[in-house]
Amino acid sequence: MRIYLPSTLTAVALALTEGEFRGGPRAAYAVTPALRARYGDDEEELEYAALSAAADASALLLAAAPDEPARRVVIAAELPDAVVRPAADPGSPAEVVVEAAVPLKRVASAHVDDEAAAADVAAGRGEDHELLWYATQELRYLVG
Template sequence: MRIYLPATWPMLSRMVSTGRFEPMGGTGFALTPKLRESYVAGDDEELEYAAMTEAARASLRLLAVEFGLGEDATPARRVVVAADTDDVTVRPDLDDGAVRVSGSLPMEKIAAVHVDVEEAEHAVRQAAAVVDKADLGDLDAEFLVGEAEDHELAWYSPSEVQFLVELG
């Protein structure tokens, strides 16, 4: 199963140094039966994109925590790690596509990494500051989150991630 794991730049750096990705709280997103049921139409590729979009929004929440803790040097870029594993449990208590991953994932399980480009940093920093308000229905906050989500995430092969982190 392809899963999408929200991350931040420091988490990506740790993955490069340790050779393993540690999902925050074991939470990821995937094309689950519940996610499929929540859409009237869409093929697997479109529905997997929806799962990746949920992971990207969760990355905003992780960034909000890092910035709230004073980690202002953290690049304001959403990061989503895509991995292939069947060692997941569906989380019906959370979002439609939420899954729980047990433990860390070795690099061999990483299929790709999706990261915002530098031009998105301003919008992502603004969105991270208000993502909780957007989740609660604040229209102004939702607009700012939408501005960040208008930026497409760039795709990187696992073999490129070390260079990506080094170039920062």
Template sequence: MRVYLPATIGMLRRLVAEGKFSPVSGTGFALTPMLREAYTSGSTEELEYAALLDAARASLRLIAADSETADAADPPRRVVISADVDAAAPRPDLDAAVVRLDGPVALDQIAAVHVDSPEAEAAVTAAAAVIDAADLGDPDAEFTLGDAEDHELAWYAPQELPFLLELL
């Protein structure tokens, strides 16, 4: 099953150093039966992209939390790790695309990493500051969030991660 795991640049650094990634609380996003039911139409690729976007939004929450820690030195960019895992338990009580993993993901299970470009940093910083307000329906916060989500995530192969991190 392909899962999309929200992360930060600091988490990518730990992935490269340790060779494994432990999602926060084991939480990821995937094309679940409930997500498929939530859409009246859409190909598998389109629905997987919706799960990826949910993970990108969750990455904003991680960035907001990191802004108060040592990882604040890393650039504020949304990160989504795409991985192929054997099992992930759907968590429809949390949301249609949410899944729970029972352990870390090894580097060889990672299919790709998606990261914002430098041009997105200002929008991502602003969105991370208002993500909770956007979730509660604040129209100004939703507009700010939309500015960040207008930026497409760049695709990187796992073997490119050391070079990407060196260039940051």
């Protein structure tokens, strides 16, 4: 299952050191039956909606960590269905719970605000910016 994990640049740096995004259970976002009921069957639109929900959750992580660089980060990863379950009381139709760590080998890409978006993200206007796509081998350049 493709999940979208809200994150921060500091968490990416830690994952690069540890080989995984540790912790769990943790909220993530995916194409769920509830999301499909809301948006229909257009896979591209469904994936974008799940990614956007994760970006909103990343903004909340940033709001709670004022020393964190104000760039939303979403990690896209492919996980076995067995480690992903529906959220008990989802705040979003795309919300799921990941029960295990997310190994870097399962990460497909990262989606990150550019540096110019930082002021808007810090002011709560991140939705005006599209996240940039990064391949997994580029992650070290984001945090280095």
